[in-house]
Amino acid sequence: MEKGRRGKDLRIGDPERELAMRLLGEHFAVGRLDVGEYDERCRQVAAARFRSELEALFDDLPDPRPERAVPAPQVAPRSPATRIALAVGVAVLGVLLVVVARQAALILLVPLVALLWFTWRR
Numbered sequence: 022m023e024k025g026r027r028g029k030d031l032r033i034g035d036p037e038r039e040l041a042m043r044l045l046g047e048h049f050a051v052g053r054l055d056v057g058e059y060d061e062r063c064r065q066v067a068a069a070r071f072r073s074e075l076e077a078l079f080d081d082l083p084d085p086r087p088e089r090a091v092p093a094p095q096v097a098p099r100s101p102a103t104r105i106a107l108a109v110g111v112a113v114l115g116v117l118l119v120v121v122a123r124q125a126a127l128i129l130l131v132p133l134v135a136l137l138w139f140t141w142r143r
Contacts, residue, residue: 030071041066041075041087048082111137 042063049059062078069075072088079086115133 030073032070033072033075037072037075037087038066038069041069041078044085044087045078047085053082107140108137 045054045059045062045066048054049056054062065078066075069078075087111133115130118130118133
């Protein structure tokens with residue numbers, strides 16, 4: 022067992038590392054860390070395997086800290102009503118393009134259809 026770890030130290034995964042890096046970025050953005058410190062701590066976060074290794078990187082920083090921070094909320098899937106509203110909006114925009122732009126409408130409709138396709142698939 023490594024010296025720096027405490028009793029029943031838990032292993033961390035990528036979500037914990039990503040949260041720690043995001044929080045270090047917040048400290049960097051407000052000027053608590055300079056570029057060198059931020060870079061070094063991010064490297065240590067990437068190499069961390071245990072929770073205590075992450076906690077040690079935040080010992081000299083105020084909140085937010087990984088153990089007290091709330092993870093970013095998961096994006097909820099779109100409801101059928103949202104998809105229908107999106108489709109209706111795109112259809113109205115397509116008709117408006119045909120009426121206003123006429124000859125250029127076909128060229129302008131291609132990106133519109135692509136946008137609809139990619140947003141619908143999410």
